[in-house]
Amino acid sequence: MAWLSILGPVKDVIGAHVALTAEEKRRHVLDPDLPAQEWEAAAAAARADTRSRGAWLADRALELLSGRAKDQPQPVEVNLVMTDRVLLPAAFGGKAPADDVAVIPGWGVIPGADARAHIAALLDRAGDRASDAAADIGSGRDADGASDAAAFVWLRRLFTDPTGRNLVALDSVRRRFEGGLRRFLELRDPTCRVPWCDAPATQSDHARSHANGGPTDASNGQGLCQRHNLVKELNGWHVRVQSTGLDSTGAHGIRIQTPTGRIHDSTAPPILGEGWLEPVPDVHLQDLPLANDPWHGWIPDPPEDWLTRDELQVA
Structure with a gap:
């Protein structure tokens, strides 16, 4: 389940709510002018609808917002x-x-x-x-x-790969990132790949430009905001792929060199989120080898000033 909230002008929000509740009040009121066969079918459908008022309002609101007809599946x-x-x-x-x-x-x-x-x-x-x-x-x-x-x-x-860190790749012979390849980049790079830019990645770009022979594939693709996609085309900016993310070299990484000579490395975030940790091997405790612990079984002697049980009873 998920929440959907709408913030808008008071008159519009109240008007929409009033129209929705008015329709809900009429859902069990049948048109007496219907033919007998249709009236019986409508009455049977009304009796079968056991949804609560809140559930009906939520279902009807989603139908209206999505543009679906009644009982039509949501694409x-x-x-x-x-x-x-x-x-x-x-x-x-x-x-x-x-x-x-x-x-x-x-x-x-x-x-x-x-x-x-x-x-x-x-x-x-x-x-x-x-x-x-x-x-x-x-x-x-x-x-x-x-x-x-x-x-x-x-x-x-x-x-993902066996570690759960990176997505697999898609190839394309097209110049533009389209279809499944574009969706792949949108999922791998949700925000701009330029360091310290957290803007949404709205454009899919070639790290090595297509004009210079850069392929249109997942390893040469990167998600950028509109500003940095334009900035990287200026003189003095250089971008190259450091790691494709498809082998043991690690996640997809690019290196950016600015006109001042500064170098910045950018690594694709974990597909399972920033809090992702590499899974530990499935090893049972009883399968682990026992270490030779020299202190195993050792019990320290009590201090000399401790009283024994008999001495405590006498005391």
């Missing part, structure tokens, strides 16, 4: 960032990793079990829609509705 793309161990724990001995979490960019961390449940539910729904579409085709009915419904929800799974 949405969800980016779910996870490691292979979080997605498929059975392939790694059936045990979930210590950091069993996934990340929805723009929202935050969710438990790995919830991420797997979301994927399983989408796969189940996709299978049901495929079966329905096949049945429609076999019976001669129009299957467009089933095929359209299957396209309403997209779950884009973005896998």
